[in-house]
Amino acid sequence: MILLERRGIPTVSYTAAGFVQDARRSAVTFGLPELPIAVVPTPFTNQPPERIRAMVEGAIGQVVAGLTRPLPMAEPPREGVVLLEEEWLTFTGEDQLAAAREMNERFLSYGWGDGLPLVPPTEQAIEGMLRGTRRGPDDVVAVLEPGFGLATVKKIAANAVMAGCRPEHLPVVLAAVQCLAEPKIYLRNKAMSTGPHAPLLWVNGPIRRRIGLNSGVCALGPGACSFANTVIGRAVRLCMMNIGHTYPGVSDMDTIGSPLKYSACVAENEEASPWPPYHVEHGFDRETSTLTLLFVYGICELHDFQSTEPERLTEVFATAALNVAQVPTGLWLIGRRADPRYGTEEKEHHCLFICPEHAEVFRRAGWEKGHIRRALHRRARLPFRLLMLNKEPQALATAHPELTWLWESPETLVPVLEDAECYDIVVVGGAAGRGAFFWGAGEPVTKAIEE
Amino acid sequence: MGTLKVFNPVAKPVETRLQPAPRPADLRGKRIGLYWNLKAGGDVALQRTKELLAERFPDARFSFYRGDVGFTMRHLTAREADRIAREVDAVIGTTSD
Numbered sequence: 001m002i003l004l005e006r007r008g009i010p011t012v013s014y015t016a017a018g019f020v021q022d023a024r025r026s027a028v029t030f031g032l033p034e035l036p037i038a039v040v041p042t043p044f045t046n047q048p049p050e051r052i053r054a055m056v057e058g059a060i061g062q063v064v065a066g067l068t069r070p071l072p073m074a075e076p077p078r079e080g081v082v083l084l085e086e087e088w089l090t091f092t093g094e095d096q097l098a099a100a101r102e103m104n105e106r107f108l109s110y111g112w113g114d115g116l117p118l119v120p121p122t123e124q125a126i127e128g129m130l131r132g133t134r135r136g137p138d139d140v141v142a143v144l145e146p147g148f149g150l151a152t153v154k155k156i157a158a159n160a161v162m163a164g165c166r167p168e169h170l171p172v173v174l175a176a177v178q179c180l181a182e183p184k185i186y187l188r189n190k191a192m193s194t195g196p197h198a199p200l201l202w203v204n205g206p207i208r209r210r211i212g213l214n215s216g217v218c219a220l221g222p223g224a225c226s227f228a229n230t231v232i233g234r235a236v237r238l239c240m241m242n243i244g245h246t247y248p249g250v251s252d253m254d255t256i257g258s259p260l261k262y263s264a265c266v267a268e269n270e271e272a273s274p275w276p277p278y279h280v281e282h283g284f285d286r287e288t289s290t291l292t293l294l295f296v297y298g299i300c301e302l303h304d305f306q307s308t309e310p311e312r313l314t315e316v317f318a319t320a321a322l323n324v325a326q327v328p329t330g331l332w333l334i335g336r337r338a339d340p341r342y343g344t345e346e347k348e349h350h351c352l353f354i355c356p357e358h359a360e361v362f363r364r365a366g367w368e369k370g371h372i373r374r375a376l377h378r379r380a381r382l383p384f385r386l387l388m389l390n391k392e393p394q395a396l397a398t399a400h401p402e403l404t405w406l407w408e409s410p411e412t413l414v415p416v417l418e419d420a421e422c423y424d425i426v427v428v429g430g431a432a433g434r435g436a437f438f439w440g441a442g443e444p445v446t447k448a449i450e451e
Numbered sequence: 452m453g454t455l456k457v458f459n460p461v462a463k464p465v466e467t468r469l470q471p472a473p474r475p476a477d478l479r480g481k482r483i484g485l486y487w488n489l490k491a492g493g494d495v496a497l498q499r500t501k502e503l504l505a506e507r508f509p510d511a512r513f514s515f516y517r518g519d520v521g522f523t524m525r526h527l528t529a530r531e532a533d534r535i536a537r538e539v540d541a542v543i544g545t546t547s548d
Contacts, residue, residue, distance in 0.1 A: 009536050009539065014543075122455065340526045
């Protein structure tokens with residue numbers, strides 16, 4: 001709608017009551033707070049036609065007014081996101097602990113926290129954190145959507161302090177912020193969605209061992225062995241909130257939420273992997289450290305204590321990809337995630353954390369990652385009818401008119417992802433036949449970590 | 452007494468400001484675009500919108516549009532926005548849930 005307003009075309013958009021603040025925030029961030037909306041009681045999705053028609057009848061007056069009433073330019077409203085002008089904030093209490101408690105209470109009331117206690121970002125703590133990078137505190141690393149917040153090194157360092165990071169963790173957090181800002185990640189879509197998109201991070205290269213990242217038992221946490229993993233993942237979430245202004249209920253409209261959003265970070269267990277590490281596979285030197293970020297919808301286990309043959313193991317793994325209730329399953333049939341501002345398009349990817357025991361099954365049979373990908377793609381197929389149960393038929397006709405013949409052959413088996421390269425494989429974990437499968441949202445981005 | 456001075460962790464936004472499009476006095480004789488982002492039910496809403504506006508503004512004309520890229524939500528590209536801007540005087544969208 002903003003694109004059209006910029007071209008001199010008046011617009012009005014239907015908006016459900018629960019999304020008014022979200023719509024207003026979007027309009028503000030795109031520079032048009034006056035953008036008219038016609039408010040209806042609920043989203044049109046999942047509603048019977050007669051209910052939709054009744055909602056429209058109740059809102060038609062707003063539609064006409066939105067297109068015809070003059071819109072004087074107004075001061076952008078500030079509700080929802082708390083932006084304080086002060087660079088430094090002071091809190092007091094009976095003692096330092098009470099002052100820290102007061103800071104936590106206030107930050108929570110502003111919406112600046114993830115719900116867990118925050119470490120105070122004092123001058124001393126930030127100075128210490130900044131020693132973890134060669135970059136200057138005022139260097140701009142990125143501009144983070146959806147709020148278009150200026151991600152300076154110092155702001156990122158402050159959020160890393162609050163998450164509990166140590167200075168040596170900061171380079172990983174900086175790389176993650178760079179990944180978030182990559183146009184291909186289409187952060188706006190994932191940060192503001194009604195879905196549980198969470199950034200899954202995996203680290204490769206020598207930095208893993210230097211900073212104590214866990215790639216083995218309980219790598220995704222919780223626990224002391226995953227301290228670095230946990231605080232780095234948490235810092236990335238806090239950066240999304242306080243730099244990108246991804247605040248729950250304001251701009252993050254996630255229907256249920258997800259524990260993965262607190263923190264989801266691991267290192268690849270390169271030492272236990274029979275294959276080249278993920279970053280080498282993607283064109284980096286083995287001695288370069290990298291951070292890969294993939295937004296994911298959720299996680300399920302890849303459990304198999306029985307299989308000793310790779311075909312059987314991939315048959316088990318492939319069942320994880322057959323969940324029609326997950327957004328990416330067959331999504332390619334109705335198009336690709338795309339951000340027209342940057343001309344990006346993403347194929348949906350899934351990620352498999354293959355445990356060392358399962359990796360060994362593949363190694364014994366001489367299988368490379370490519371064999372696994374192709375086997376998964378061959379096996380992860382579902383009848384077209386099932387894949388389209390939760391998809392708009394007209395979207396198929398728009399995205400793939402050449403495939404509408406499938407309505408005449410609804411039991412035709414169709415791959416759930418677009419091609420075999422859409423399965424990302426990382427070796428992670430301890431000594432048992434249990435890996436993890438993540439339903440991805442779009443494509444991963446990998447960045448070198450600058451130490 | 453304890454005092455704690457902490458750095459404000461919230462980033463300043465990079466702000467832009469646009470001028471809204473001028474509004475016509477009414478919709479009589481206007482070409483009205485109905486933009487569906489392909490989220491379920493939006494087509495029903497826009498069809499009903501067209502019927503109601505046609506009753507009120509009998510000489511208005513209507514065109515339906517969809518975004519040219521995307522998946523469960525389809526978006527306009529700049530090229531498609533240019534085309535719509537040439538073809539209609541106002542647009543009603545089902546775009547924000």
